[in-house]
Structure formats: structure tokens, C-alpha cells
Amino acid sequence: MMDASELSELAFFHDIDRDVIDFLAKGSEVRQMDQGEILLHQHDRAIALYFLATGKVQFLIHVAGMDDLLVGTDSEVGALIGWSVFRAPYRHTVTVRCETECSFIRIPRTLLTELMGGSPLIAYTLLRRVAIVLAHRLENNRDRLIASSGVEGRNMVEPAAAMRTRGSNPFVEFENLGSDQESTFRFLRHVTFFEAMPDHHLRSMLSLGQMIRVNPGTTLFQQGGEAEKFYLLVSGRIELWYCSSDGKICFFLNSLESTGQAFGWSALVEPNHYQVSAIASDSVCALVFTAEALTALCHREPLFATELMERVIWLIGNRLRMARTQLIARRYHKETLAVTALLEQNAATLHVTSPLHKIPYLLENRLTLSDAFGTLELIRNHGEDENERNLARLSLDILEKVHDELHFYQGLQRIYESVANAPEDQTPREVRHHCMRAFRALFEQTHYNVAGEEHLPDSSGHLFIMNHLENHTDNMLPNDFRLTLDTHFVSSMVIYPKYHEAPIRVVKKPELDWYGFQQYFDRLEYLYVYPGEVDEEDRDHHLTREQRNRQFIEQALERLQQGDNIIICPEGRCYYTEESPGPFKAGVFRLALAADIEPLIVPIAVANFDKRLTRTCTAATVFPPFKVSDYINDPDDAESLSEFILTVNEWYKGYVKQAIELTQRCEKAL
Structure with a gap:
């Protein structure tokens, strides 16, 4: 039993009749707790209502595999804690931890139930005050968002x-x-x-x-x-x-x-x-x-x-539950984690046979995401009860961006299949045209910025160089192939609209167990370079590395003479936007000097293709073309060529910086 005067001083009980205060005081008590102690555990049964008398508390949500997420604090004297005593299924939605030494006034739920059951007017008064507290916390959580x-x-x-x-x-x-x-x-x-x-x-x-x-x-x-x-x-x-x-x-x-x-x-x-x-x-x-x-x-x-x-x-x-779930999504940038936390918080309110229980497992793998969305949409429309339907709606709202990513990923899958398994009677040129149109439709669904198109040469038959960016892991196809989005973007959104022909890319020869890679590249008739000393395929096993390089140059020169544009990434590997560009290799510059009619080299810088394209802005910028011979007098002068390549590398540092600035302007415009 506690002193009724302590209870009457709480703002929550302002203007409440004295006999009500006396009734509650008889069954209430004051509890002292040390810093770091847990007052309430998330999901525990709500058996008492608390009011903060002294100290400061933290409100935390458990996130599987992560630290508990702080969703609020309170140090106001009389702050109400444990409002779930007023709402079935009477389970706490957060963990409450003492940030400092604290004292609390504890009122058992049984006492409140008896009081409210005997006086509807008192019940209405108390519930109105609980609603005010919740509304204030909801506003605070949205401000945190x-x-x-x-x-x-x-x-x-x-x-x-x-x-x-x-x-x-x-x-x-x-x-x-x-x-x-x-x-x-x-x-x-x-x-x-x-x-x-x-x-x-x-x-x-x-x-x-x-x-x-x-x-x-x-x-x-x-x-x-x-x-x-x-x-x-x-x-x-x-x-x-x-x-x-x-x-x-x-x-x-x-x-x-x-x-x-x-x-x-x-x-x-x-x-x-x-x-x-x-x-x-x-x-x-x-x-x-x-x-x-x-x-x-x-x-x-x-x-x-x-x-x-x-x-x-x-x-x-x-x-309030929705706002806190959105906080999880923003804090960890993982909407699937937020939905898992949401369903975990409400597991006690669901039937054990509810299909919602399997959603966290379906969200774990990109290949089962479509099953997750199909299940959620079915429950939203035909769920067993409104609680189940409401949770499905909340989950779908949270997963909106994930759904966009899934749509993009499925687009990549369709493009791969349409290229790698193109009908045999389709020529490589026809396959490339189809590939360009499909990628244009896919990229149009993203946010991007293209600049410098006035620098594109009027005629075709030139070498286009670009920095090469890592692929986001979410874009890996089931056969471990990642379609390089930066080169496909430059091909389909920059070069193809200008010349109405798909450029030819230079790619590394895939290893033998990378069948899916080669199947895709072969149908597009890309040019291969060989990073290894020996090719294991029977038709090539007798070729030395020097012979293979000479063969590549001959094939590339033939394509240039036919008027094809060629894309080469001189770095020879991928980098993240912030680390780009890496050191350039000499191959593309030697190729330009080997041509009877020297082609222009057209620099293009790209940014942000190493990120999730549905959540960022990408950019590609075309810069003034040049001829290597304008800078190198003697094509056999290896030292001069090396110095020039270093110069181009320095140019590219500025180019990439401008591409990044383009993405930032694009993001501000969203």
C-alpha cells in the first residue's frame, strides 16, 4: 500500500475523485530500480501499470541479430509506462530499461479492471488520458522517423x-x-x-x-x-x-x-x-x-x-507499432528485418496456423521474395481476421521499396533469359537490339542523370572508355552471374539512342564453370580478353597469351572498321564509386594506335551503379573525345604511353567527381 497523496499528485490522476485515488492506492506500491535494470520486457504479459516517479527510462525494440533499437526516452515525472494493460492481448510492445536510477509507482491491472468495470465514467476518463499519452508518443516516434x-x-x-x-x-x-x-x-x-x-x-x-x-x-x-x-x-x-x-x-x-x-x-x-x-x-x-x-x-x-x-x-x-517498425527499417536499411520484427511483436495475436508466420523465412532469400508478396497480398485481401489482414497491410506498406527491388531483379532475370536463350535464328545484332530495348525499359524505372551527350561523335566506330563499378550483391542471379549495370546503362541509355546500334563490349573470358556467363556473352557476340595464361578450350589451347592478345586486337579493329562502337573499361576490374577510378591498363590506348584510321576515345564517367538502383540516383557523364596520337608521337614509346595513361587517370578522377555531383543533384530533385 502507498500514500494516496503520491498518486493524486500525478498529472494522469488530476481531478480524479479522491475515493478513486484511495481505492487505487491500497493496492499500489513504489518500486526502486538501479541503472540498467529492466522494468518491462517486450512480449511479457502486461500485469501492471507504472508511472515514473524519478529517473529516466529508455524504450527499446528487439531486432533479431541486431542491438535493441532505441525508440524513445522519458524522464517526465508521472510518465505512463505499460499502457498494454488497457489493450488485449495485454503484452508489452517494448522493453523499458532504466537509463538512470529510477523509482516507479506500480498499479496492478486487476485493480484497474475492477475499478473500470464498476464505473464506465471513470473508465472513459482514464482511457481518454491513455489515448493522449499514446498520441504524444506516436508524434515523438514520427519525429524520430x-x-x-x-x-x-x-x-x-x-x-x-x-x-x-x-x-x-x-x-x-x-x-x-x-x-x-x-x-x-x-x-x-x-x-x-x-x-x-x-x-x-x-x-x-x-x-x-x-x-x-x-x-x-x-x-x-x-x-x-x-x-x-x-x-x-x-x-x-x-x-x-x-x-x-x-x-x-x-x-x-x-x-x-x-x-x-x-x-x-x-x-x-x-x-x-x-x-x-x-x-x-x-x-x-x-x-x-x-x-x-x-x-x-x-x-x-x-x-x-x-x-x-x-x-x-x-x-x-x-x-505507433507502424512508426516503430518504420524506424527499424530506416535504422538498419532493411525493411525485411522490420517486417520480421513486426510479426514477432504480434506473434501472440496470430493463430498458430497463420501463413504470416512463414513470411520472415520467405523474405530471407531473393528467390522466395515473390512468394512472400503473393502470400501477403492474399492475406491482405482474404485473411482469417482483421488483425491478420492489418498486419499484412502494414507489412506490404513497409516492403514497398523491397517490392520495387524485386521488380527490378525480375527484370534482370528476364533480360538474361531472353539473351542467353535467344532463338538460334536470331543474329547477335538482333539479340543486342532486344537487349538494349529491354534495359532501357528497366532503367527508365529508376532515377538517373545523363550529361555531356553533346560530346558524342556524330559518326560511329569509336572506342568508349568508362570507369567500372562493382555490382550490388542483390543483383546476383541464381547462376551467380551479375549483369554489369554500369556498362549496360552506358550502352542502352547513352550510346544506343545516339547511333541506334548496340555497342560491342570487351569482357574477360569466363572460366569454364561459368557457363551462364559465356552463354550470355556469346549471344551478344562480345569481344573476349583472356586474363589467364592458357585457355582450356580445345580450339584455343595451342595459343600463347601474346597470340590471343593479337587475335583480340585484330577482331576489335575489324569491328571498328565495320562502324561498330566498342566499350572498354581500362581498369580491368571493378571499384566502388567512392574508390573509382582504379589504375588504367594500356590495352585500349594501344588498340587505338594500331588502327589504320585512328578512332576517337570517348570518356564516360559513371557513379552509384554499385548501389541499389531503386534507392539511389545514378549518373553517366560524357566528356570531350580525344585521339591518343594527339598526345603520343611514337606508338612504340612505352614510357610516353605510360605517362599519358597516368594523365588520363588524373582526368578521370575529376570526371568521376562530376558524375557523383550529378547524382547528388538528382537526389535533391526527388
């Missing part, structure tokens, strides 16, 4: 400006539901938000509703605006956006598109200001309830008020 987004100072899309109301009459309001009232009641009866609510309470609420139809692009409410209405989605799609306090940074939170989803809960929670902006991304039909009418009904019918506020807490809790 902005702080962790890495876009400070960048002008992102401002919803109000980006999606202006179209049409002269965006709302079509009906004064009442009329003959549709009974069908609307049946609709509400199956909405999860109203699950298990007594029919007479549901009909009382229904009597206050109006049906509205909203044109695409309409802002239903703006962040920070006075919250006057609460909504239930009947049809259409709503986007929720959140902005920083100065309005300079805004990001998309999630979308609502399932029948019966509730939004605009701020109309029922003090201080009654919308936390987000809600925008209709297509035609929307919704049930609307004014805050004034609902509040009046709550005061008349405390039992209804308790039912309603329990559901509002459930709704805010879902939003």
Missing part, C-alpha cells in the same frame, strides 16, 4: 502542394443515410474497429454519421489543423503524410484502402489537432462523424464512450 531519414534540408514533396483539390465540388455530402441506414449498419457490424460493440451502441453512433464522396486529390484534413471529424473508409484509397515542424520535410506514412479502416482519430483525443495529412489518391467514399456529436454521445452514454475509446487506443497503438 524524420530525424533518421537523412534528408534534413531537402525539400521533399509537400502534400498540400503536390495534391491540390481538383474540381469545384470536392465533397458530396448527404444529410443523412436515409434508406441506406440498415445496409450501413450491416457494413459497420463487420468493421474490425467496431468488433464486439453492442448493437445499440453501434446504432447510436450510426445515427450521427454522414456519407461523403471525395474527388481524387482532395485533402480531407491537414496536419496541425483542428480535428473536427472522424472517418471510416467505405471505398477508395487514402494516403497519410507526416511533415516536420517547419514543413520542409514530408514523407509518406502509409495508405488506407481496405473497407472499414478508421482515420482521423485526433477528433476524439485532446488536444484535437490532426497529427497527419490525409489525401484521397482516388475517388473516396467515407462515413464521417463530427467530433462534437461523438463527444456529446460519449457524455450521455458512458458505456458507449468506454467502448469507443478502447477502440481508439487500439487504433493509435497500431499507428
Whole structure:
């Protein structure tokens, strides 16, 4: 038992009747804890409510294979901890750790249940105050999302400006539901938000509703605006956006598109200001309830008020869970990890037979990602219950960028198959044309910047050199082949549009067990260079390295004479953007000097192709072409050639720097 005066001093119990305070004080106690001690463990059963008396606590989320993620702190005297005592299945959603020495007031859940069961008015009052606490924490977590987004100072899309109301009459309001009232009641009866609510309470609420139809692009409410209405989605799609306090940074939170989803809960929670902006991304039909009418009904019918506020807490809790899951995705740059954490947090609420339990395993491998998305979409539309469907929706929202990556990866797979297994009656030239068109369609789905195209020679038959970048590991095909995206980009997005012919690439001869590599290169009729001393293929085993090099030069010169453009990466290996360029080898320069009619060498610098193309901006910049003979008088002067290659290497350091600057400008424009 504790002193009732300590309890009455807490802001949470301000203006609560003294007999209520005395009742709670009899079963409550004060607990002292040392720095580093755990007050609550994530997933443990919520058997008590706590209020922070002294000290500072941390809120942490467990992330498998990683350190626990800090999602908030609190040192305010009277801070409420363990709100899950008010919400089934009564499991803590975070771990609470003492950052300093702490003391807490502990109130058993059984005591609260007895109190609230005996007085609906007290229950409504306490639940309203819990909702205020949750709303504040939700706002703090969303602010953390902005702080962790890495876009400070960048002008992102401002919803109000980006999606202006179209049409002269965006709302079509009906004064009442009329003959549709009974069908609307049946609709509400199956909405999860109203699950298990007594029919007479549901009909009382229904009597206050109006049906509205909203044109695409309409802002239903703006962040920070006075919250006057609460909504239930009947049809259409709503986007929720959140902005920083100065309005300079805004990001998309999630979308609502399932029948019966509730939004605009701020109309029922003090201080009654919308936390987000809600925008209709297509035609929307919704049930609307004014805050004034609902509040009046709550005061008349405390039992209804308790039912309603329990559901509002459930709704805010879902939003808080979503924000924290997004924090995991941003912190670790792994949306799949965030979804795994989300499903782990809610495992106790799912049936053991739920297909959601297998999603983390399907997300582990790129080859099973499509199965994961197929399963999630099926559950979203036909899940066993609303909890399962809601978790599937949240997972799909979080995995949106992963879905883009999967689409890109599947595009790479299709291109490889169409080239490596092209019909035998297709000529290499036809296969190259098909390859270029397919890559252009794929790259058009990404963010990129191309500059310097005015430096491309008018005629073809030249040597194009470029720095060569590593491939992101996510682009590895099942046969261990990684399509080099930088060279394919330059080929399809820079050279092909200018000359309407696919360039010929110079590639290393694949090793014998790299069958998939050679199958692809052979169909494109690329030129091979041989990095090893001996080729194991029977037709070449008698050739020395010098003979093979001479053979390559002869083949390359023949292609140049035919008017083909050739792409060569002089480094001979790949580098990351920040380390590029590596040292150049002499082969391309000797090839240029060996031609009867010397070709131009056209420098192209690229950046960011070593990253995930769906999450970054890439760039390719063309620089003024040159002839080697303008710098080398004697082609046999090895020393002069070496000095010139070093000079070109220095040029390229500046070239790559300019390409990186192009990517940065592109990113700022997003």
C-alpha cells in the first residue's frame, strides 16, 4: 500500500475523485530500480501499470541479430509506462530499461479492471488520458522517423502542394443515410474497429454519421489543423503524410484502402489537432462523424464512450507499432528485418496456423521474395481476421521499396533469359537490339542523370572508355552471374539512342564453370580478353597469351572498321564509386594506335551503379573525345604511353567527381 497523496499528485490522476485515488492506492506500491535494470520486457504479459516517479527510462525494440533499437526516452515525472494493460492481448510492445536510477509507482491491472468495470465514467476518463499519452508518443516516434531519414534540408514533396483539390465540388455530402441506414449498419457490424460493440451502441453512433464522396486529390484534413471529424473508409484509397515542424520535410506514412479502416482519430483525443495529412489518391467514399456529436454521445452514454475509446487506443497503438517498425527499417536499411520484427511483436495475436508466420523465412532469400508478396497480398485481401489482414497491410506498406527491388531483379532475370536463350535464328545484332530495348525499359524505372551527350561523335566506330563499378550483391542471379549495370546503362541509355546500334563490349573470358556467363556473352557476340595464361578450350589451347592478345586486337579493329562502337573499361576490374577510378591498363590506348584510321576515345564517367538502383540516383557523364596520337608521337614509346595513361587517370578522377555531383543533384530533385 502507498500514500494516496503520491498518486493524486500525478498529472494522469488530476481531478480524479479522491475515493478513486484511495481505492487505487491500497493496492499500489513504489518500486526502486538501479541503472540498467529492466522494468518491462517486450512480449511479457502486461500485469501492471507504472508511472515514473524519478529517473529516466529508455524504450527499446528487439531486432533479431541486431542491438535493441532505441525508440524513445522519458524522464517526465508521472510518465505512463505499460499502457498494454488497457489493450488485449495485454503484452508489452517494448522493453523499458532504466537509463538512470529510477523509482516507479506500480498499479496492478486487476485493480484497474475492477475499478473500470464498476464505473464506465471513470473508465472513459482514464482511457481518454491513455489515448493522449499514446498520441504524444506516436508524434515523438514520427519525429524520430524524420530525424533518421537523412534528408534534413531537402525539400521533399509537400502534400498540400503536390495534391491540390481538383474540381469545384470536392465533397458530396448527404444529410443523412436515409434508406441506406440498415445496409450501413450491416457494413459497420463487420468493421474490425467496431468488433464486439453492442448493437445499440453501434446504432447510436450510426445515427450521427454522414456519407461523403471525395474527388481524387482532395485533402480531407491537414496536419496541425483542428480535428473536427472522424472517418471510416467505405471505398477508395487514402494516403497519410507526416511533415516536420517547419514543413520542409514530408514523407509518406502509409495508405488506407481496405473497407472499414478508421482515420482521423485526433477528433476524439485532446488536444484535437490532426497529427497527419490525409489525401484521397482516388475517388473516396467515407462515413464521417463530427467530433462534437461523438463527444456529446460519449457524455450521455458512458458505456458507449468506454467502448469507443478502447477502440481508439487500439487504433493509435497500431499507428505507433507502424512508426516503430518504420524506424527499424530506416535504422538498419532493411525493411525485411522490420517486417520480421513486426510479426514477432504480434506473434501472440496470430493463430498458430497463420501463413504470416512463414513470411520472415520467405523474405530471407531473393528467390522466395515473390512468394512472400503473393502470400501477403492474399492475406491482405482474404485473411482469417482483421488483425491478420492489418498486419499484412502494414507489412506490404513497409516492403514497398523491397517490392520495387524485386521488380527490378525480375527484370534482370528476364533480360538474361531472353539473351542467353535467344532463338538460334536470331543474329547477335538482333539479340543486342532486344537487349538494349529491354534495359532501357528497366532503367527508365529508376532515377538517373545523363550529361555531356553533346560530346558524342556524330559518326560511329569509336572506342568508349568508362570507369567500372562493382555490382550490388542483390543483383546476383541464381547462376551467380551479375549483369554489369554500369556498362549496360552506358550502352542502352547513352550510346544506343545516339547511333541506334548496340555497342560491342570487351569482357574477360569466363572460366569454364561459368557457363551462364559465356552463354550470355556469346549471344551478344562480345569481344573476349583472356586474363589467364592458357585457355582450356580445345580450339584455343595451342595459343600463347601474346597470340590471343593479337587475335583480340585484330577482331576489335575489324569491328571498328565495320562502324561498330566498342566499350572498354581500362581498369580491368571493378571499384566502388567512392574508390573509382582504379589504375588504367594500356590495352585500349594501344588498340587505338594500331588502327589504320585512328578512332576517337570517348570518356564516360559513371557513379552509384554499385548501389541499389531503386534507392539511389545514378549518373553517366560524357566528356570531350580525344585521339591518343594527339598526345603520343611514337606508338612504340612505352614510357610516353605510360605517362599519358597516368594523365588520363588524373582526368578521370575529376570526371568521376562530376558524375557523383550529378547524382547528388538528382537526389535533391526527388
